[in-house]
Amino acid sequence: MRRSPHPSDLQALLSLRRYLAQKGPFDLVHGHSSKAGALARLLRLLGGPPVVYTPHGFVTLARFVREFQEFGAGSLWLYEMVERGLSLLTDRLVAVADQDAEEAFRLGYPRTKVRVILHGIRLDEPQPGVREEVRRAWGVEEDDVVVGFVGRLDPQKSPQTLLKAFAKVAREHPKARLVIVGRGALEGELKRLAEELGVDVIWAGFMEGRRAMKGMDVFVLPSSYEGLPYALLEAAAEGLPLVATNLPSVSRVATERNALIIPPGDVEALVEALRLLLADEVLRHSMGMQSKKLAEGFSVERMVGEVLELYQDMLGVRV
Numbered sequence: 001m002r003r004s005p006h007p008s009d010l011q012a013l014l015s016l017r018r019y020l021a022q023k024g025p026f027d028l029v030h031g032h033s034s035k036a037g038a039l040a041r042l043l044r045l046l047g048g049p050p051v052v053y054t055p056h057g058f059v060t061l062a063r064f065v066r067e068f069q070e071f072g073a074g075s076l077w078l079y080e081m082v083e084r085g086l087s088l089l090t091d092r093l094v095a096v097a098d099q100d101a102e103e104a105f106r107l108g109y110p111r112t113k114v115r116v117i118l119h120g121i122r123l124d125e126p127q128p129g130v131r132e133e134v135r136r137a138w139g140v141e142e143d144d145v146v147v148g149f150v151g152r153l154d155p156q157k158s159p160q161t162l163l164k165a166f167a168k169v170a171r172e173h174p175k176a177r178l179v180i181v182g183r184g185a186l187e188g189e190l191k192r193l194a195e196e197l198g199v200d201v202i203w204a205g206f207m208e209g210r211r212a213m214k215g216m217d218v219f220v221l222p223s224s225y226e227g228l229p230y231a232l233l234e235a236a237a238e239g240l241p242l243v244a245t246n247l248p249s250v251s252r253v254a255t256e257r258n259a260l261i262i263p264p265g266d267v268e269a270l271v272e273a274l275r276l277l278l279a280d281e282v283l284r285h286s287m288g289m290q291s292k293k294l295a296e297g298f299s300v301e302r303m304v305g306e307v308l309e310l311y312q313d314m315l316g317v318r319v
Helices: 008-023 033-046 059-064 073-089 098-106 130-138 159-170 187-197 209-213 230-237 267-279 281-295 300-315
Strands: 029-032 051-054 092-095 114-116 145-150 176-181 201-205 218-221 242-245 259-262
Touching: 008 033, 029 033, 033 051, 033 073, 051 300, 059 073, 059 098, 092 098, 092 300, 098 114, 130 209, 145 159, 145 209, 145 230, 145 267, 159 176, 159 187, 159 267, 176 209, 187 201, 209 230, 218 230, 218 267, 230 242, 230 281, 242 267, 259 267, 267 281
Parallel strands: 029 051, 051 092, 092 114, 145 176, 145 218, 176 201, 218 242, 242 259
Antiparallel strands: none
16 A cells, blocks of 8 residues: 555555455454555445544644645645545544544544544563664764654654754754654655755664664654654653654643643744753753653553453453
8 A cells, every 4th residue: 555545545445355355254444544544444335344443643633734735725625525424434433642532523523433542552671781782873972962753754743843953952062963763755855954954963764763762862753743653652661851742642641741842843942942951961861750650651551451442342242
């Protein structure tokens, strides 16, 4: 499948239908994000089983961001109409954040079909030596302060905001280093921007995000809109102080105790947040401890239990 709508989606739908026929019967299908969620629900028209849909942040939430250029007004209207139509084929919707639930209600999903189940992650035991190993691979010195980003390099995640802000604080903090983990459509454009700004960036490419975070000192989420991003949860679990945009969907993870909150796209606000954290090791440590404590409420065991309970309710069984 391709991430964006494409004629090949019909082939994917028919392939899924064949799989269900050959390997079934199945009691339900769970589709994650807009593309897989759409295909899973269209299977209902072809005799497919009941569907659970987890959007992980509705595309229509982009309407709140004035500067957002990924979708025009016409495209957002089309996505909204598609969601409204597919809501009729949705047996249950799992919202990973309160904002997703509210958007689902606005799009016509009945409240009886929507359940909020927050993400869960592995709460790993400390792994001695990994931090040093990761930083050594990046060429980072022990006393460097690493500001990190993990995510797709696309407009939704707004990595250019971080680049512009870091360019301003790097001159004041020569021991500050910026690590960008991820790939995406903006990669070439971002590298050109970094060169124009004179920013020395460690482009880590694709690597396991949780491992990368072990080498960081500050985590930044400059996104324009989100569901509840796993990257933010993982950064909290790694005991990192956070800088995040003031999105309702991330407020359960990025609080006043463990994060500095900024408006989306506000370079100057991000500059001030980075200045504060780069200059104060004690603050970084105390916020990081609060992050780790907060992450304890987001265990994968809790999430799995709640999802399993939803499946059982749908099927009228207990196992």
